[in-house]
Amino acid sequence: MSTLTDLRIAAVGDIHLGEDVRGxxxxxxxxxxxxxxxxxxxxxxxxxGTLEEGKLVADELRGLPIPxxxxxxxxxxxxxxxxxxxxxxxxxxxIVLDDDGVVIQCGERKLGVxxxxxxxxxxxxxxxxxxxxxxxxxxxxHTRSIAxxxxxxLKEIVADERVVLSHYSPIKETLEGEPHEIYPFLGSYLLAxxxxxxxADLILHGHAHKGSEKGMTPGGIRVRNVALPVLGRAYAVYCxxxxxxxxxxxxxx
Amino acid sequence: MEAPQYVAARVQQxxxxxxxxxxxxIRVDIRGDQLFLRGQVSGPxxxxxxxxxxxxxxxxxxVHNEINVVEATEPGEDEHLD
Ligand SMILES: [Fe+2]
Ligand SMILES: [Fe+2]
Numbered sequence: 005m006s007t008l009t010d011l012r013i014a015a016v017g018d019i020h021l022g023e024d025v026r027g028x029x030x031x032x033x034x035x036x037x038x039x040x041x042x043x044x045x046x047x048x049x050x051x052x053g054t055l056e057e058g059k060l061v062a063d064e065l066r067g068l069p070i071p072x073x074x075x076x077x078x079x080x081x082x083x084x085x086x087x088x089x090x091x092x093x094x095x096x097x098x099i100v101l102d103d104d105g106v107v108i109q110c111g112e113r114k115l116g117v118x119x120x121x122x123x124x125x126x127x128x129x130x131x132x133x134x135x136x137x138x139x140x141x142x143x144x145x146h147t148r149s150i151a152x153x154x155x156x157x158l159k160e161i162v163a164d165e166r167v168v169l170s171h172y173s174p175i176k177e178t179l180e181g182e183p184h185e186i187y188p189f190l191g192s193y194l195l196a197x198x199x200x201x202x203x204a205d206l207i208l209h210g211h212a213h214k215g216s217e218k219g220m221t222p223g224g225i226r227v228r229n230v231a232l233p234v235l236g237r238a239y240a241v242y243c244x245x246x247x248x249x250x251x252x253x254x255x256x257x
Numbered sequence: 258m259e260a261p262q263y264v265a266a267r268v269q270q271x272x273x274x275x276x277x278x279x280x281x282x283i284r285v286d287i288r289g290d291q292l293f294l295r296g297q298v299s300g301p302x303x304x305x306x307x308x309x310x311x312x313x314x315x316x317x318x319x320v321h322n323e324i325n326v327v328e329a330t331e332p333g334e335d336e337h338l339d
Contacts, residue, residue, distance in 0.1 A: 010337070012335065014332070019299075020299060022300075022303075024300055024302045024303075025299065025300050029329070032329060032331065032332075036332075039332060039335070051279050052276060052279050079279065082279065205338070206338060213281075213282045213297070214282055226338055232299070232329055233282075233297050233299075233327060235329075236327065236329065236330065237329055237330045237331065237332050237333050238329045238330065238331060238332050239332050240332070240333075240336065241332060241335040241336070242335070242336050242338055243335050243336065243337045243338065244338055244339075245337060245338070245339040
């Protein structure tokens with residue numbers, strides 16, 4: 005008989021921390037190691053993307069007893085200090101993904117995490133295309149090259165489970181509640197297409213504060229919008245159930 | 258007189274771009290000389306700043322700050338994906 009073990013992923017996005025709430029979010033993380041094996045943060049850690057805020061977020065996430073993986077969000081880019089903010093986070097022990105991947109050992113199992121900020125462009129049938137003005141082409145090709153990097157990283161990674169961590173959304177369903185007019189600024193189907201092609205077990209994103217938590221890609225990969233205002237709680241925990249070594253009488257179907 | 262839609266758009270732009278707030282998800286409605294702010298933020302200070310920035314962007318209007326402060330609660334139930 006095969007044993008089932010859960011890989012428990014705690015996740016949140018859009019914590020948007022500032023000086024006035026210093027220390028408050030950290031308090032909510034007490035005991036997280038009892039609930040989860042890894043903590044993922046889906047971007048928009050700051051409000052204005054200043055270095056001061058970046059340092060504050062680094063302090064808030066520093067020295068947690070479980071691995072912390074993060075991507076940045078559009079707010080973290082606002083002051084053109086994204087590299088410095090990422091460095092501060094890394095110095096505090098946070099793994100910051102920038103269109104690449106990492107493998108984390110969780111007990112017996114290897115968890116692969118691939119991701120980055122992502123970007124917009126809209127959803128199949130109602131999206132921008134690489135045509136016309138240079139500005140539009142740049143916009144779309146930025147998303148396209150991000151999606152391509154994720155696809156490559158997912159294909160290369162060797163792990164038992166694979167999770168994609170993004171700020172922007174790969175699908176429309178988890179945007180439900182947001183005005184339709186701004187969908188193209190909230191995500192792109194190119195991200196979902198890339199992940200569906202390469203395969204993954206779960207996609208986490210933030211950015212859509214008024215969206216909904218649960219959705220699925222056209223390829224059937226579960227998507228969760230973990231933006232703090234959507235969750236309404238400090239973080240969500242998702243358990244990936246997977247069979248360990250198959251028993252002797254196990255036959256593949 | 259400026260159409261209320263343009264005033265609302267200008268206020269919303271100010272809430273997003275002003276260095277004190279940078280808040281993107283706030284709804285701005287104008288009825289006559291009354292301006293309504295709705296949405297969610299994580300702290301009372303941010304709510305006050307949004308009210309202030311809205312007032313400065315449209316000083317001729319009376320601002321009703323109906324923004325909710327939502328505090329993140331303890332983590333709830335786990336979801337099992339299988
Ligand atoms: Fe956000
Ligand atoms: Fe965002």
